[in-house]
Structures are given as structure tokens and as C-alpha cells.
Amino acid sequence: MQYDQEKIVGIHAVSELLLRRPNSLRKLAIQSGRHDKRMQAIRDLALKAGIGVTDLNKEEFEALFEGVHQGVGALTEGESQALSEKDLVNLLDQLDHAPLLLVLDGVTDPHNLGACLRSADAAGADAVIIPKDRSVGLNASVRKVACGAAETVNLVAVTNLARCLNKLKQRGIWLIGAADQADSSLYEQDLSAAIALVMGSEGSGLRRLTRESCDYLVSIPMAGKLSSLNVSVATGVCLYEARRQRIKQG
Numbered sequence: 001m002q003y004d005q006e007k008i009v010g011i012h013a014v015s016e017l018l019l020r021r022p023n024s025l026r027k028l029a030i031q032s033g034r035h036d037k038r039m040q041a042i043r044d045l046a047l048k049a050g051i052g053v054t055d056l057n058k059e060e061f062e063a064l065f066e067g068v069h070q071g072v073g074a075l076t077e078g079e080s081q082a083l084s085e086k087d088l089v090n091l092l093d094q095l096d097h098a099p100l101l102l103v104l105d106g107v108t109d110p111h112n113l114g115a116c117l118r119s120a121d122a123a124g125a126d127a128v129i130i131p132k133d134r135s136v137g138l139n140a141s142v143r144k145v146a147c148g149a150a151e152t153v154n155l156v157a158v159t160n161l162a163r164c165l166n167k168l169k170q171r172g173i174w175l176i177g178a179a180d181q182a183d184s185s186l187y188e189q190d191l192s193a194a195i196a197l198v199m200g201s202e203g204s205g206l207r208r209l210t211r212e213s214c215d216y217l218v219s220i221p222m223a224g225k226l227s228s229l230n231v232s233v234a235t236g237v238c239l240y241e242a243r244r245q246r247i248k249q250g
Contacts, residue, residue: 006075006076006138006139006140007064007065007073007074007075007076007140008073008074008075008076008140008143008144009065009067009068009069009070009072009073009074009140009143009144010068010069010070010072010143010144010147011038011039011042011070011072012144012147012148013143013144013146013147013148013150013151014028014042014072014073014074015041015042015045015148016148016150016151016152017074017076017151018042018045018046018049018051019045019151020151020152021076021151022049022050022051024076024077025049025051025074025075025076026075026076026077027054027074027075028046028051028052028053028054028072028073028074029053029054029055029056029061029064029065029072029073029074030042030043030053030054030055030056030071030072031055031056031057031058031061031069031071031072032055032056032057032058032061034071034072039071039072042072061073067140067141067144068144082137082138082155082156082157083127083154083155083156083157084156084157084158085156085158085159085164085167087154087156088127088129088154088156088158088164091126091127091154092126092171095126098192098193098194098195098246099126099127099173099194099195099196100123100124100125100126100195100197100239100242100243100246101125101126101127101128101129101168101173101195101196101197102116102120102125102127102128102129102196102197102199102235102239103128103129103130103161103165103175103196103197103198103199103210104116104128104129104130104135104199104231104235105131105161105198105199105200105201105206105207105210106131106134106135106200106201106207107130107135107136107199107201107202107231108134108135108136108201108202109136109202110136110139110141110142110145111141111145111232112202112230112231112232113130113135113136113142113145113146114141114142114143114144114145114146114147114149114150115145115146115232115235115236116128116199116231116232116235116236117142117146117149117150117153117155118145118146118147118149119232119235119236119239119240120149120153120235120239121146121149121152121153122149122239123236123239123240123242123243124243125153125239126154127153127154127155127156128153128154128155128156129156129157129158129161129164129196130155130156130157130158131157131158131159131160131161132157132158132159133159135157137157138150138155161209161210162209162210162213165196165198165210165213166213168196169213169215171194172194173194173195173196174193174194174195174196174215174216175195175196175198175213175214175215175216176189176191176195176196176197176198176214176215176216176217176218176238177198177200177206177210177211177214177216177217177218178197178198178199178200178206178217178218178219178220178234178238179200179205179206179211179217179218179219180205180219180228181217181219182217182218182219183217183219184216184217184218184219185218185219185220185221186218186219186220186221186237186238186241187221187241188218189216189218190245191238191241191242191245191246192242192245192246192248192249195242197235197238197239197242198210198213198214199231199234199235199238200231201231202230202231220234220237220238
């Protein structure tokens with residue numbers, strides 16, 4: 001793991017941080033005048049974790065925390081939540097079920113990554129894999145959109161995505177790529193086995209090497225006039241079809 005320092009804002013994100021990584025907090029601040037139940041819940045979590053809360057007026061708070069912060073922010077320092085390829089191997093070795101992985105090939109919008117993490121958490125994905133380069137990493141915007149999923153989902157950042165995909169195939173994990181031009185439908189594909197769902201970037205979709213690494217390519221049937229879905233929406237559809245099939249198998 002690597003070490004980092006970052007700012008985290010928003011009620012859900014800070015709450016999950018207090019629950020799961022309280023030792024990483026270096027400063028917890030709340031904007032003065034916030035006395036509602038959700039803010040009191042954060043104060044209670046901080047008290048339980050032995051973490052002090054700094055009350056700042058509006059000007060002081062917004063000088064430290066930008067964006068849609070909901071009046072609460074934290075400064076953290078410690079291990080990054082991004083895991084390494086070695087961590088991924090250890091994770092897969094410990095699973096007692098067929099892995100369900102999500103691979104994001106170059107998603108650059110933090111809102112899309114945050115939404116994908118939230119869907120991955122809800123659908124029970126074992127890990128989300130992203131390339132270190134040409135991809136957004138964990139930041140305050142991602143954590144805010146993820147609503148706490150950044151603390152619960154195993155996010156793996158790899159140096160060479162094609163090499164990582166090849167290693168997954170060697171472990172018997174099937175690579176299922178989502179592509180608009182694919183002839184096979186998502187709903188015809190067996191997603192109950194050990195799989196990695198591979199999603200492309202917002203603009204160009206799957207890169208050539210990533211596409212060629214996939215065992216199968218599938219498309220999401222579209223009934224409307226548009227030809228594609230936003231990557232985070234498409235990810236949710238694919239993950240939940242995999243989830244549905246696994247529940248059906250029982």
C-alpha cells in the first residue's frame with residue numbers, strides 16, 4: 001500500500017471513515033451552527049473513537065474544504081485505500097466463492113468512479129480494479145459520490161492492466177467485456193461463474209488491448225433511440241445481472 005493525505009467531505013463519507021478507519025483521521029471539522037441529527041451522529045462516532053471535533057465558522061470551514069461538503073470534513077493521513085496486485089492475489093486466495101470482479105478501463109470522471117464503487121458495494125463485488133494511469137483515483141469527489149462505498153469496496157490500482165487481466169485468466173476467471181458493438185446480449189451470458197466484468201472509459205470504451213483480452217463481449221439491449229449508457233449506469237446494470245444470476249443459482 002502507499003501512504004497519502006487527503007481531504008474527505010460529506011456526511012456519508014466521513015461517517016464511514018469514522019466507522020472503518022478512525023485512526024487515519026488527523027482533523028475532523030464541522031461547520032458551526034449544524035446541530036441536526038445527522039451531524040450529532042457524526043459527533044457521537046467521533047466521541048466513541050476518541051477523536052476531537054473542531055467547530056469552524058463558514059469562512060474558516062470553506063477555506064479548508066471545497067465543494068459540496070454538507071458542513072463536515074476530515075483530513076486523513078495513512079494507508080491509501082487503493083490495494084496492489086499482490087493484495088488482489090491475497091484477496092482472491094481467501095475467497096470461498098466464485099469471484100465477482102469489476103474492471104474499469106480508464107474511467108476519468110470522479111462522479112462515475114464514485115457511482116461505480118457504490119454499485120459494486122451494493123451488488124457484492126469482491127474488488128474493483130483500475131489502472132494507475134489514465135484513470136481517476138480515490139479523491140474527495142469520488143468518496144463523496146460513493147457515499148461510504150470507498151471505505152467498503154476493495155479498490156485495486158494496477159500498473160499494467162493487460163498483464164493483470166492475463167493473470168486473472170490464468171486463475172480461471174472469465175473476462176466479460178461490455179461493448180456496444182457486441183453481438184451477444186448481457187442477459188444471454190453466464191455470469192454466475194468466476195468472472196470479471198470489464199467496462200470501458202466514458203468516451204472511447206474499451207481500449208484495444210483490453211478488448212482483445214476479454215473472453216466474451218456482451219452488449220446491453222437498448223429499447224430507446226440512444227446507442228449507449230453512461231459507464232456508471234451500464235456498470236450497475238451488468239453487476240446486478242451478475243447478482244441476479246448468482247441469487248437464482250442459490
